[in-house]
Amino acid sequence: MYKYDTYDQAMVDTRVEEFRDQVRRRLEGHITEDQFKPLRLMNGLYLQLHAYMLRVAIPYGTLSGAQMRMLGDIADKYDRGYGHFTTRQNIQYNWIKLEEAADILADLASVEMHAIQTSGNCIRNTSSDQYAGAAADEVVDPRPYAELIRQWSTFHPEFSFLPRKFKMAVIASDIDRAAIKLHDIGVQIVRNDAGEIGAAFYVGGGMGRTPMIAPCINPFVPIDQFITYAEACLRVYNRHGRRDNKYKARIKILVHELGKEEYTRQVEAEFAHLLTQNIEPPLAELERIKAMFADPAFEAGLSDELDRSDPDFALWVDNNCVAHKQPGYIAATISLKPVGGIPGDATGEQMRLMADLAARYSFDELRVTHAQNIVLPHVKKADLYALWQALDANGLGTANLDLVGDIIACPGLDYCSLANARSIPVAQKISQRLSAKSQEIGELKLKISGCINACGHHHAGHIGILGVDRKGVENYQLLLGGSEAADTSLGTITGPGFDEDGIVDAVEKATQVYLANRSDNERFLDTYRRIGMAPFKEALYG
């Protein structure tokens, strides 16, 4: 894992004291809320429905045990005993007091964490593959490149006031586990025929009110130029992005309006200019970072055999674990989606348990996934049963990864001031209704957003749900056919919306249509793509 150097630590510590002073001045009346609001937002502090909300950055979703333990301690000390892991691989606390916010940031800084750039029109936390460094199918570990982006983008003077927020994701395998084509910039680290490492750039994707799939504007940027290329992409956006209209200000609108070819032409021209300016970080810095992401001390010669005699354990292995690049190891996902639970929530006690288990079984490493789960990336297969027993005994052993109960849901109207409808109760009801059939249904990615901003990724769900406000009453639109994987697609609205109970019925009907029409081992998405919308509409409205 990346370790702060003295510059990193000094920057974060200085920022904490700067914010402490800003809070003091606000509380003493030296600055108004209008003056203070942009300052607190730059430190991840929002004012939400019930209280202040603090969003803490988890760079590319990677955590050490000490960091996860601190997140649990913060939940208990400053919040109400829990936190909410988000679709940006971050964590949010919902009940923060302004007068304690700087103390929280100081605690975070003590374990090399912060909340910088988790809000505002800047480059946000870079997300990545939750199996990075463990995946059998990756070209390289993408995290050093994500870390380089973090260092480049943090406090970048030119990109601190972009037309709108800016989100990047980095992967290094053909299987996309980070939804890169639905980001402002998605980077896929690739290897060309000559064996050289480079970066494919997908620019102009996003969800929100105008969902778009990012086109590839350059399939291979040499790795020793990839920050320069990212700078060129941002510069063109910063120059021409629509600052006059918040709803047209994301880069996806610019790329769409200019057209891929013209946007790419301008980026390439800017790139050529920037190459003469020699702005690329020295390769030595990348090598320094890469050294911190070296493989842990895996044992060699381990067996891949597993005792599957406990059927509950075997089910969990089949659902929640994926192959590891190192023989004898496996990557295990801890579901934060117990049946009927709140997606992504974990108590302080659970966070500390996960930290302890990471220390004992996964080289002290954890990952947060964009699907709001936690991964222990490097578990020895010989330890897997003991790990599962500990998880199961603490409500963390649900075997439902990528099944119908593994629902992504934004906080919705229960917590969020932007939301139009509640997301969590809908997720809970669907989970309760359909989890018993989840094995029969198989892979089904269900995603719920409480407003058009799409934090719950509803456009990209095999089944998506969008909550809207219809004359002060919650109403839910149903979408089918979305995907955020390598076969990225955007869901289509089925028709008129449903009330809270009606949407649960509608999802169940959609699964029934799927099961009645499924061919061989088709997933829900495959069947939908083959038979189209008509049979679903007939079942829903016919």
Add this chain to the structure above:
Amino acid sequence: MKILTGNDLKTGAVTWWDGVQWSLHVEDAVDVGDHADTILVRELAARRVNAAYAIDAVKDESGVRPGHIKERIRALGPTVRPDLTLKPADPTAGDWVI
């Protein structure tokens, strides 16, 4: 009726104008009639409340009820965490939220 709501500057807690000060309980909210702007300017300047605004509400025999679901959820707390609402011991608390 028009009532005023905001968040406590220090704690962020949802508060309601009761005619004298800011209460945690929506049932204490009073009709401010045409005086919303005057009160808001004064109270925001005094830093007794943050991000305050006026909303529509009704008052019946059961108490003051904000007109919009968002404000009703603010009044009591997240519907999915009844243990965190202001009156978790009251089994009827929240029946009017949704």
